[in-house]
Amino acid sequence: MRRHHSTTPRLTRVLGSLLLVAAAGAFSVGAAPAPRAAEPAPLDRVVPAPAxxxxxxxxxxxxxxxxxxxxxxxxxxxxxxxxxxxxxxxxxxxxxxxxxxxxxxxxxxxxxxxxxxxxxxxxxxxxxxxxxxxxxxxxxxxxxxxxxxxxxxxxxxxxxxxxxxxxxxxxxxxHPRYAYRGAMLDVSRHFFTVGQVKRYIDQLALYKINELHLHLSDDQGWRIAVDSWPRLASYGGSTEVGGGAGGHYTKADYREIVRYAATRYVELVPEIDMPGHTNAALASYARLNCDGTAPPLYTGTQVGFSSLCVNKPVTYDFVDDVIRELAALTPGRYLHIGGDEAHSTSHADYVTFMDRVQPLVAKYGKTVIGWHQLTGATPAKGALAQYWGLDGTGAAEKEQVAAAARNGTGLVLSPADRVYLDMKYTKDTPLGLSWAGLVEVKRSYDWDPGTYLPGAPASAVRGVEAPLWSETLTRSSDIEYMAFPRLPGVAELGWSPAATHGWDAYKVRLAAQGPRWDALGITYYRSPQVPWPTG
Structure with missing residues (x-):
């Protein structure tokens, strides 16, 4: 589904992009000549492409x-x-x-x-x-x-x-095509510090991305302090994939991330994934489990085995407290409630859970976002469904999402075999996973959000988001390598008019970013599909 990877390249300033000569034909297949220093970059060599x-x-x-x-x-x-x-x-x-x-x-x-x-x-x-x-x-x-x-x-x-x-x-x-242009960073599988998150925010801002979705809880770690349930962070946040020390954000840490993001005109979208992906919470409090027994902390990478106990009243006390405290910390419009891979929750229980939890989000003044499985229940009015299926996802699942869109649910598109930044570029990529396929740079760029999901009206698409899951990522350089050069292409799909999209012209503009990333010290994958400049 949508798990694996994370990306935190440091780019406190990049949106600048050497804009090379004029057309794709100006480059030879392997490399592009850099313009003479005295020549200003052409106005039309910007990423994302201007309107x-x-x-x-x-x-x-x-x-x-x-x-x-x-x-x-x-x-x-x-x-x-x-x-x-x-x-x-x-x-x-x-x-x-x-x-x-x-x-x-x-x-x-x-x-x-x-x-x-x-x-x-x-x-x-x-x-x-x-x-x-x-x-x-x-x-x-x-x-x-x-x-x-x-x-x-x-x-x-x-x-x-x-x-x-x-x-x-x-x-x-x-001006932007879509109001929602996002990137997600998974800090649950591996924990990333406030400084590392800030570094990624700077990189996102360079390409006019305006939403940072932080995946704050999962089976492997709970990353945000909750005063009313303190063991969530102190115990549930004490490990990560592979058994490392983990970590969590204090409320002051989280406020600092929110503040810094605001200076870059990036809105924070916090996610507490539920009812599945909850082992860290279940391990922290025995009473959240149906049998009253806390499972051990989990440091593996499997999914779908955990679930909150839908029929226990304490479950909704817990969810209310977490949403209340997180909403109070978050000035942005959205709160993401996850909802994917709830394989250990029956469909009836899933519907019951979502019917009870979505009103809690509204109660505290936020708009619901959920992974597209939310459309298997009844999305709240104004909710956004984040689609992470594949090109090859079954027609019935796609139609379920499209039907919700026709009924008023907004869509954020994150097709995993297009824009999951933790997917390997090739079979030889040292980081990442490949369950959704291999995703080279051209594939991540060469699609149109407005026409991607059959049966969904173009007007339902609110934007795009590039998730980065962190099963295999531990450093900022890992984040950078998986995000660059794919992230700028997703940003362009979200910002630029559809008429400007075209791989042959885009790869030339993308190639011009390489020297800028070098200047910023960003680690990136030198895809053979891109005519990087030499010299």
Whole structure:
């Protein structure tokens, strides 16, 4: 189903992407020539592809005289985005790049009314400066990520580089196709620290991903402190796959992840998986088990053997407490209740459980997300079902999901044989699993979310998400290797208009990301399907 892997590459700043020459034909099969340093990257070589590009005019050059400007009435959020941009540019350029409300030219961030939507922006580059305009700070932030890609990859380095720092002339008008553009990190199979999660958040933000789904509980570990049930974290979180020390987030840790994600315009989506995938909870409290006996902690990788006791009143006291405390920590809209691989729960019990638990999510002000097995019960009004089936999943299962979509349930698409980042690229990939198949870069990109699920209206699709399960992942470099280069392609499927999608052009733009990842110290898989630059 949807288990295995996790990814945490460190990319505190990347969305910049050397935009190479002009078309797929400009590259030879094995490698692509890097553009001369003096040539600015073309405006249309961004990942994700912008909605509209109009190149033209002379470029803008960042110099020692450049200022980062905001309007006098700019609020804290705009100033924070401006400071973030200056913080990226200063180490590599060696310039002061002071923030100012005075003067003309330079790099200007401004809010204005327009048809940008909550995340769209316009970037205009001319000899006298670069202006990013949006109707909300999130749009300015996404525009900054595009600006990074229009600068040489060396802008991402932490030491002074020679430059020059030029931005091609013209205008980009951009906005997302889908409001939900997610990535999931499994911190239950193997635990990842606050610092490692932040590192992944930075990498996600580079590609305009705006949802981080944290898989906080499973058979192998419970990763969030719950005051009313303290043994969940202290005991249930004390191990991981293979028998390591595990770990958990204190409430302060979790708040820090939420805070940091918000500065990158990423919403946190916490998941407590139930009624299956609950061995860590069952091991922590005997009374949650139907027979009153706690099982031992589990450090293997099998699935489907655990279940909360659906007929015990204490089960719903437990679920209410966990949801209440987690909702209070989470300012975002969603709370994910899992619901997959509940093989040890009868269908009748599963329906009973979901009928009782979904209202608890609403009680605490959150919207339900569940894995697509939720559609086997009755999804709550406004709920999202996350589809993780395969191209070859049976017609009956697909129709069950499509029928729910036709009835108003929103869909987040995560087909496992397309966008599960823990799937091996090839049989020789040292990390990952292959139960859903081998997933090379082209396969992960070459599909359309709007038409993927037969019978589901395109209007039901809320977006896409790339899960990363961590059965075989223990380090940030492991996360990076499995996420890159596939993650940017999923981000493009979520952000860019369908008309811009096409493997031949995309692989050229993707190849230009390689030098940027090198500059950022990101470990990535050098797929032979991509014409990486040499030299």
């Amino acid at each position: 509209s590009v109009e190149p033209g005019g002379a470029p803008y050059r960042i110099t020692a005289a450049t200022r980062v400007r905001v309007d006098g009435a700019a609020g804290f959020s705009v100033r924070r985005v401006a400071a973030y941009l200056a913080g990226i540019l200063r180490p590599s350029t060696g310039y002061r790049l002071p923030l100012t409300e005075q003067g003309e030219g330079g790099i200007r961030l401004r809010l204005a009314k327009g048809s940008f939507g909550p995340e769209g922006y316009r970037l205009n580059s001319a000899p006298d400066g670069v202006t990013i305009t949006a109707s909300a700070p999130a749009g300015l932030f996404h525009g900054v990520q595009t600006l990074r890609q229009l600068l040489p990859a060396a802008v991402e380095r932490g030491t002074v580089q020679p430059g020059p720092w030029t931005v091609a002339g013209g205008t980009i008008e951009d």
